[in-house]
Amino acid sequence: MVIKKYLVSNMNEALTMIRSELGKNAVIITQRKVRKEGVLGIFKPKLIEVTAAVENSKIVRNTNLDEKKDMENSINSIKKLMEEKLSNKSIDDKKLNNKIDNNKLIENTNETSNEEVVKLRNEISDIKEILNKTLIKTEKIDYLHELLKELDIYEQFYDEFKEKIKNINDKEEVRHSLREIIDKEITIDTEELKGKIVLVGPTGVGKTTTIAKLAGKLALKEGKKVGLITVDTYRIGAVDQLKTYAEIMDIDFKVVLNNKEMVEAVQAMKDLDVILIDSTGRSSKNIMQIKELKNLIGKAEVDSTYLVISGTTKNKDLKNIIEGYKGLEYNKIIITKLDETTSYGNIYNLQKLSGKPIRYLTVGQNVPDDIIDAKKEKVLDLLFLEECI
Ligand SMILES: Nc1nc2c(ncn2[C@@H]2O[C@H](COP(=O)(O)OP(=O)(O)OP(=O)(O)O)[C@@H](O)[C@H]2O)c(=O)[nH]1
Numbered sequence: 001m002v003i004k005k006y007l008v009s010n011m012n013e014a015l016t017m018i019r020s021e022l023g024k025n026a027v028i029i030t031q032r033k034v035r036k037e038g039v040l041g042i043f044k045p046k047l048i049e050v051t052a053a054v055e056n057s058k059i060v061r062n063t064n065l066d067e068k069k070d071m072e073n074s075i076n077s078i079k080k081l082m083e084e085k086l087s088n089k090s091i092d093d094k095k096l097n098n099k100i101d102n103n104k105l106i107e108n109t110n111e112t113s114n115e116e117v118v119k120l121r122n123e124i125s126d127i128k129e130i131l132n133k134t135l136i137k138t139e140k141i142d143y144l145h146e147l148l149k150e151l152d153i154y155e156q157f158y159d160e161f162k163e164k165i166k167n168i169n170d171k172e173e174v175r176h177s178l179r180e181i182i183d184k185e186i187t188i189d190t191e192e193l194k195g196k197i198v199l200v201g202p203t204g205v206g207k208t209t210t211i212a213k214l215a216g217k218l219a220l221k222e223g224k225k226v227g228l229i230t231v232d233t234y235r236i237g238a239v240d241q242l243k244t245y246a247e248i249m250d251i252d253f254k255v256v257l258n259n260k261e262m263v264e265a266v267q268a269m270k271d272l273d274v275i276l277i278d279s280t281g282r283s284s285k286n287i288m289q290i291k292e293l294k295n296l297i298g299k300a301e302v303d304s305t306y307l308v309i310s311g312t313t314k315n316k317d318l319k320n321i322i323e324g325y326k327g328l329e330y331n332k333i334i335i336t337k338l339d340e341t342t343s344y345g346n347i348y349n350l351q352k353l354s355g356k357p358i359r360y361l362t363v364g365q366n367v368p369d370d371i372i373d374a375k376k377e378k379v380l381d382l383l384f385l386e387e388c389i
């Protein structure tokens, strides 16, 4: 039997020491509270004196068994933990590897996608460039637009032409096609001058000069009997201008101031081949003046009314004149002052907007020479700048 005393602060401490030294078969025999020995012990807290006992054999055997068992348990626990750890590690490692692989993949993917993005960007930029070039080219190959500008033909007719030549992209072919279209469209009047003819139009376009030219052509070159009537009473010297021509050419001349005089003058000249009536230049915006003129012309019972317009007239003015003079029911056109311009698009513009045929072109101030019959080929050559004046 082994008996042993323990001096401890508390029972837990005692039990731990007893089990560790005597094993779990030891039993506590006594326990009592004691003070430390000596004077100083009075001031210290009380301790517990525990007496425990165990059989000798049991101490060794049991301790060995316990230790062995404990060792086995420990080893098993450690093994288990190790295995777990190992397996966890491998899982973690696998996970880690996977992660790494994935990262690599991501990295690779990023690299790949970056490359692809760069490649795509380059392609897009190439496409852009090609598109730009094509657009520029398309703009450039809009020869019709360029041509209309060059010929001074109004842009407003562009769509109509484009519709007809939309599939043509060659400069020369566009030019050729446009000429063919205009050739079919443009109307020229070739009718011989006869009867009572009045010239109307804006101020200063050359009405009086043109009348003088026509009179000279008819009387001097064609040997016709020509009479001149003027209703121009507004401008100082206007009467003298035509009177002078009439005297030089030795042809009948009358000035009319009102409707009655107009009727009388026309009656007096009824046997002549051609009666040319000059009129005061009116602003197409002055409706009263136009009405007045219409009244006077009505009294003459004219056969033809010619609208005289300068070839140098600006786009907007041209349209206003054509509209403003509609009331006078003009049926033919004379285009003047073509010698003062280098582009002849107005021949087409005027004809197209008015819908009336062109009869004469005047090309200078000289009476009677600077007037020509409008002929299709001549008009086309002028329009397409293959000829100039
Ligand atoms: N360069 C050029 N000048 C012309 C032409 N025809 C007329 N003229 C000139 O234009 C100016 C006016 O001509 P007019 O014949 O008096 O014009 P108008 O239409 O009778 O004028 P109003 O009677 O005032 O309305 C004159 O100096 C003419 O010599 C032409 O074909 N070319």
Ligand SMILES: [Mg+2]
Pocket (backbone or CB within 6 Å): 207, 208, 209, 232, 238, 278, 279, 280, 281
């Ligand atoms: Mg005049």
